[in-house]
Amino acid sequence: MKINWGTAIVLVFIGFISFIMYFVVKMNTNDKYQHDLVTEEYYKEELAFQKEIDAEKNAKALKNNIRVEKTSDGLVITFPEDKNYEDITGTISLYRPSNKKLDFEIPIKLSNSKVTISNNNLIEGRWNITINWTYLDTLYLFKESFTY
Incomplete structure (x- = not known):
């Protein structure tokens, strides 16, 4: 043929x-x-986006914002020292873009102006941290990406 x-x-x-x-x-x-989608309830989170924008504006208006530093103990998150740490509430969310099984959330309970997340909870690679916190009924939002 x-x-x-x-x-x-x-x-x-x-x-x-x-x-x-x-x-x-x-x-x-x-x-x-x-x-998968980035988050399970993507559309529900989209509706709350304006609150998130306002909270980010509040955080950027602060004289001293949150600082995130890598140390030998782990990840140290320092809240503004001009705020009374006893009145700060909220959550710290760590999001791993490559594997949602590694994501975790920590409630904010401060005994001083710093929170330390131990090395045991963090694996090397890219992380996104989101800190939703409230001080005297004002919402604040801090977002940052880092490589651990």
């Missing part, structure tokens, strides 16, 4: 499309390749 150019081009296209479809099906059906 003799194959002409037209038949060869059609066979190459069919082979290429089959190759691509194989990988599309494999990526969608195999649990090893997870492709």
Whole structure:
């Protein structure tokens, strides 16, 4: 059987499309390749976005904002020292973009103006930290990305 150019081009296209479809099906059906949304309740969080914008403006208006530093003990988060640490409440959320199983949240309970997160809780790589905190009924939000 003799194959002409037209038949060869059609066979190459069919082979290429089959190759691509194989990988599309494999990526969608195999649990090893997870492709989740960034957060589980994305649309619910989107509705609260204006509050988040206002809280970030409040934090940027502070004379001294939160500082995050890596030390030998772990990650040290220093709250503004001009605020009474006993009146500060909120949560510290650490988010790992590459693996949602490593994400965790810590409630803020201060005995001084610093919080230390031990090295045991953090694995090397990129992290996003979000600190939602309240001082005298004013919401503040601090966001930062860092590599540990």
